[in-house]
Amino acid sequence: xxxxxxxxxxxxxxxxxxxxxxxxxxxxxxxxxxxxxxxxxxxxxxxxxxxxxxxxxxxxxxxxxxxxxxxxxxxxxxxxxxxxxxxxxxxxxxxxxxxxxxxxxxxxxxxxxxxxxxxxxxxxxxxxxxxxxxxxxxxxxxxxxxxxxxxxxxxxxxxxxxxxxxxxxxxxxxxxxxxxxxxxxxxxxxxxxxxxxxxxxxxxxxxxxxxxxxxxxxxxxxxxxxxxxxxxxxxxxxxxxxxxxxxxxxxxxxxxxxxxxxxxxxxxxxxxxxxxxxxxxxxxxxxxxxxxxxxxxxxxxxxxxxxxxxxxxxxxxxxxxxxxxxxxxxxxxxxxxxxxxxxxxxxxxxxxxxxxxxxxxxxxxxxxxxxxxxxxxxxxxxxxxxxxxxxxxxxxxxxxxxxxxxxxxxxxxxxxxxxxxxxxxxxxxxxxxxxxxxxxxxxxxxxxxxxxxxxxxxxxxxxxxxxxxxxxxxxxxxxxxxxxxxxxxxxxxxxxxxxxxxxxxxxxxx
Amino acid sequence: xxxxxxxxxxxxxxxxxxxxxxxxxxxxxxxxxxxxxxxxxxxxxxxxxxxxxxxxxxxxxxxxxxxxxxxxxxxxxxxxxxxxxxxxxxxxxxxxxxxxxxxxxxxxxxxxxxxxxxxxxxxxxxxxxxxxxxxx
Numbered sequence: 001x002x003x004x005x006x007x008x009x010x011x012x013x014x015x016x017x018x019x020x021x022x023x024x025x026x027x028x029x030x031x032x033x034x035x036x037x038x039x040x041x042x043x044x045x046x047x048x049x050x051x052x053x054x055x056x057x058x059x060x061x062x063x064x065x066x067x068x069x070x071x072x073x074x075x076x077x078x079x080x081x082x083x084x085x086x087x088x089x090x091x092x093x094x095x096x097x098x099x100x101x102x103x104x105x106x107x108x109x110x111x112x113x114x115x116x117x118x119x120x121x122x123x124x125x126x127x128x129x130x131x132x133x134x135x136x137x138x139x140x141x142x143x144x145x146x147x148x149x150x151x152x153x154x155x156x157x158x159x160x161x162x163x164x165x166x167x168x169x170x171x172x173x174x175x176x177x178x179x180x181x182x183x184x185x186x187x188x189x190x191x192x193x194x195x196x197x198x199x200x201x202x203x204x205x206x207x208x209x210x211x212x213x214x215x216x217x218x219x220x221x222x223x224x225x226x227x228x229x230x231x232x233x234x235x236x237x238x239x240x241x242x243x244x245x246x247x248x249x250x251x252x253x254x255x256x257x258x259x260x261x262x263x264x265x266x267x268x269x270x271x272x273x274x275x276x277x278x279x280x281x282x283x284x285x286x287x288x289x290x291x292x293x294x295x296x297x298x299x300x301x302x303x304x305x306x307x308x309x310x311x312x313x314x315x316x317x318x319x320x321x322x323x324x325x326x327x328x329x330x331x332x333x334x335x336x337x338x339x340x341x342x343x344x345x346x347x348x349x350x351x352x353x354x355x356x357x358x359x360x361x362x363x364x365x366x367x368x369x370x371x372x373x374x375x376x377x378x379x380x381x382x383x384x385x386x387x388x389x390x391x392x393x394x395x396x397x398x399x400x401x402x403x404x405x406x407x408x409x410x411x412x413x414x415x416x417x418x419x420x421x422x423x424x425x426x427x428x429x430x431x432x433x434x435x436x437x438x439x440x441x442x443x444x445x446x447x448x449x450x451x452x453x454x455x456x457x458x459x460x461x462x463x464x465x466x467x468x469x470x471x472x473x474x475x476x477x478x479x480x481x482x483x484x485x486x487x488x489x490x491x492x493x494x495x496x497x498x499x500x501x502x503x504x505x506x507x508x509x510x
Numbered sequence: 511x512x513x514x515x516x517x518x519x520x521x522x523x524x525x526x527x528x529x530x531x532x533x534x535x536x537x538x539x540x541x542x543x544x545x546x547x548x549x550x551x552x553x554x555x556x557x558x559x560x561x562x563x564x565x566x567x568x569x570x571x572x573x574x575x576x577x578x579x580x581x582x583x584x585x586x587x588x589x590x591x592x593x594x595x596x597x598x599x600x601x602x603x604x605x606x607x608x609x610x611x612x613x614x615x616x617x618x619x620x621x622x623x624x625x626x627x628x629x630x631x632x633x634x635x636x637x638x639x640x641x642x643x644x645x646x
Contacts, residue, residue, distance in 0.1 A: 288593070
């Protein structure tokens, strides 16, 4: 409304009538519709936010009964008449009503009806004020939804100050809501992450979306007592007239983490036991592999002793042979440390693993006869086809080694009845759409279709030796790494096992 | 033939072969080494005398197969097996097929030399037996 300065001198009487004053007052109202009704409840005059509230033009309402704004149920129940009656009785009647707009849409309004020139049992007319409270009600309702939510819910304004928390938040973090409202959200962030948090927050405000917070990062909350706990946080931007708010939904995932940790530990134990079994099965092959260099070292040393005593060799010759003895001894040591590394417990945490390096290592291990000691298995030199610049995967290296050792040994076993010339073992690695793939293929007799589906079940084996746990454990290991282990086989053509692992370091921004 | 007995050595492990030849030579034996059974068979003269020191587990033709092949030849050489595997069944099999001894690669050198000596003595005796009737 425009302000106008009154040109008349101070103290002079205004010429405007009461009706003029009423109309200009009513028209200045935006959120409120004002109606003058006759004694029957028909509209004589409608002003203010009539169109905004009801969808009717003021002129359209003129002469209509107030019941046209009531819901059909209320109309049937006789509510319009009852409201007028109550106003006549008590002079003033106020009630929250569900009303309908001209197009049938519902809205909630605070309706006040005032009887004009009341006389015993009747009124000459009524003044009706109507205020839309739908927004307020929705807000109150969403407030109680937030309050009753199972998760801790925290609403933060664009500056990062806490505007609203629910009782779960109080329980989870140990603060009362009075201690939290108005504080920066960083009060609930562990100290080590506090410094970077405002930066994350600001980047979210620039690009708000419904999404989980800190994808790929482990998030922790900090309680009032300083203790921390793992959390998962969902973020929802809420646009209001007061600007952008962010509603965070926080779940304490301590139990889930513990369960995951326990599962990981059990798998690690099982995997370790399985590696010990493998080494146990290979004892005779292992002995050969170690005896070979040890025998050679002993031969060189003994020969040198004889030749030195007899003076039949030059010092240079003797030194050369002694060096060879030392070299052979080193070879034996290397084999022992390789086996020790293979049977060590998984003390190493998850880390970046170069799959090509693992393949090379496994090819060296299995290419020698030591890994095939059981049943006079002859080693087959694997043909390697490794993609250069393969990205890292994330995982426990020794477990991934174990999977490949297992697959390569299976492939060799599958081919043992073939003539040497027909044995082909190929290991291929490649990178495709965020995953690193490794395929181990043999030219063996293939696996019968009815066996294929049962292949990964524990204790399933078509072999006479072994427990039938290798593939089952291998698949568990690969799945624990977020990957898959699959098999394709064709009778009398061969079998391929494919390991697929997600590329490491794909964590996106918080 | 004019030369003395030769110890023929077959082993596919290069370092072991070389070191064994060195040891045998340092102990005064005349030696000849081969990296595979096939290499020995190509080069081998049936008239040669001495003995064979042979690895068991080798690609293509293994020690036991070589033993069978040579058994068919006249004047077969006595064989001492030298293996990295402690495998009783294979040992029994080799001995049944006429091997002089079946030793581990990590065995004492005294045992090895004793076995080689027995093999050489056996070869000498075999040759004397074969030559004997002809002289009479």
